[in-house]
Amino acid sequence: MLDLDLTFFSADLFEKFILKGLLFSFQLTFVAMIGGIVFGTLLAMMRLSGMSWLALPATAYVNGMRSIPLVMVILWFFLLIPFVIGRPIGAELSAFITFTAFEAAYYSEIMRAGIQSISRGQVYAGQAVGLSYGQNMRYVILPQAFRNMLPVLLTQTIILFQDTSLVYAIGAYDLLRGFEISGKNMNRPIEAYLLAAVTYFVICYSLSYCVKRLQRRIAIIR
Amino acid sequence: MGYRWDWEVFLRDTGGDQTYLEWMLSAWGWTLSVAACSWIIALAVGVFIGTLRTLPSRALTTIGNAWVELFRNIPLLVQIFLWYHVVPALFPVMRSAPSFLLVICALGFFTSARVAEQVRAGIQSLPSGQRNAGLAMGLTLAQTYRFVVLPMAFRIIIPPLTSEAMNIIKNSSVAFAVSISELTLFALQAQEETSRGIEIYLAVTSLYMMSAFAVNRVMAWIERRVRVPGYVGAGR
Numbered sequence: 001m002l003d004l005d006l007t008f009f010s011a012d013l014f015e016k017f018i019l020k021g022l023l024f025s026f027q028l029t030f031v032a033m034i035g036g037i038v039f040g041t042l043l044a045m046m047r048l049s050g051m052s053w054l055a056l057p058a059t060a061y062v063n064g065m066r067s068i069p070l071v072m073v074i075l076w077f078f079l080l081i082p083f084v085i086g087r088p089i090g091a092e093l094s095a096f097i098t099f100t101a102f103e104a105a106y107y108s109e110i111m112r113a114g115i116q117s118i119s120r121g122q123v124y125a126g127q128a129v130g131l132s133y134g135q136n137m138r139y140v141i142l143p144q145a146f147r148n149m150l151p152v153l154l155t156q157t158i159i160l161f162q163d164t165s166l167v168y169a170i171g172a173y174d175l176l177r178g179f180e181i182s183g184k185n186m187n188r189p190i191e192a193y194l195l196a197a198v199t200y201f202v203i204c205y206s207l208s209y210c211v212k213r214l215q216r217r218i219a220i221i222r
Numbered sequence: 223m224g225y226r227w228d229w230e231v232f233l234r235d236t237g238g239d240q241t242y243l244e245w246m247l248s249a250w251g252w253t254l255s256v257a258a259c260s261w262i263i264a265l266a267v268g269v270f271i272g273t274l275r276t277l278p279s280r281a282l283t284t285i286g287n288a289w290v291e292l293f294r295n296i297p298l299l300v301q302i303f304l305w306y307h308v309v310p311a312l313f314p315v316m317r318s319a320p321s322f323l324l325v326i327c328a329l330g331f332f333t334s335a336r337v338a339e340q341v342r343a344g345i346q347s348l349p350s351g352q353r354n355a356g357l358a359m360g361l362t363l364a365q366t367y368r369f370v371v372l373p374m375a376f377r378i379i380i381p382p383l384t385s386e387a388m389n390i391i392k393n394s395s396v397a398f399a400v401s402i403s404e405l406t407l408f409a410l411q412a413q414e415e416t417s418r419g420i421e422i423y424l425a426v427t428s429l430y431m432m433s434a435f436a437v438n439r440v441m442a443w444i445e446r447r448v449r450v451p452g453y454v455g456a457g458r
Contacts, residue, residue, distance in 0.1 A: 070392070
């Protein structure tokens with residue numbers, strides 16, 4: 001057995017190497033969640049619009065994104081964005097765009113299920129009181145769909161937080177990279193990887209515990 | 223856009239006595255074998271853990287739940303690093319293990335938590351009368367699982383297992399991080415060497431899509447073959 005020495009880990013080290021990565025991972029998760037839910041809802045509405053010129057591209061986008069490994073999507077965007085806008089962008093900015101675009105596909109499937117879970121009667125009632133399509137969506141359907149799907153959306157966000165570690169492929173500075181670099185600097189790589197695993201576990205486990213409690217509360221209200 | 227395609231890049235020599243096309247095909251082989259070997263581990267461990275979680279023993283259920291929570295709440299990339307850097311350091315037996323073995327353990331155990339979740343859901347979705355009927359006929363608990371519960375549960379969970387099998391193909395791409403020469407690592411290196419990233423990424427992406435589609439068809443075929451007439455819906 002090898003002796004583990006965790007004493008190398010200090011508040012100073014945390015501030016110097018890890019905090020920056022932790023903040024980036026949280027920012028990336030948050031931006032991709034908000035952006036992903038907004039674009040995902042739009043994609044879901046396109047797919048359910050019943051107009052094939054809207055539904056077909058949205059379906060192709062969602063299925064395409066979902067059938068490619070995330071690492072490849074990250075690499076694609078990192079290659080294509082500079083190619084399209086004509087100048088290089090940093091790995092961090094590229095990650096924000098990639099994760100928003102990628103997660104939109106997954107959130108859109110959740111929102112689609114949410115919208116479809118609203119009973120027909122609700123839609124007809126909205127139409128009957130004279131709401132336009134947009135008003136019906138805005139005031140009747142989407143609030144309920146969003147609420148029904150809240151636990152699933154949050155679970156997807158936990159998966160998203162775990163997936164942010166894959167920015168490793170383009171060398172962005174995230175939580176994992178922070179631990180890796182401090183492990184290299186202190187010559188304690190094994191302990192650093194263990195601490196990284198513990199950190200991710202604590203964050204994800206407590207988040208999923210909260211989601212479970214939320215789910216129970218929502219179930220009672222309904 | 224005036225992009226000049228250059229598909230001949232695949233016929234260029236890598237400098238290692240093979241063309242980029244040959245390199246890509248062997249990388250595809252690595253991707254498929256990583257996915258297939260991990261899938262075997264994931265199924266075996268996942269079925270075992272998933273079954274544990276439905277047994278009438280508090281201790282075994284807790285072990286099963288702990289397993290699932292542990293492997294579900296750590297990112298796959300971190301788990302791969304743990305297997306690659308930490309496990310050999312902690313267990314000297316693993317020191318000479320090839321990285322291929324470490325990666326399929328990582329991916330296999332990671333996926334086993336998801337498979338276990340599906341297996342548990344499948345078993346619990348069966349009406350409890352089935353289990354009770356088995357026990358009432360004098361079968362032992364093990365026999366009830368072997369002949370009554372599991373055969374039905376497996377058929378029920380084929381659709382979610384199909385998407386897990388497709389996920390494992392996609393997740394095998396994370397193995398690039400520990401230098402398994404699979405498709406994503408090929409894409410990264412060949413892109414750097416040739417600067418023909420778009421052609422190479424397109425080829426690699428379509429190989430991933432073809433593999434996932436093939437898995438989907440095989441699972442649909444299995445689903446059709448094993449269905450119980452009049453009970454579980456047929457595969458599409």
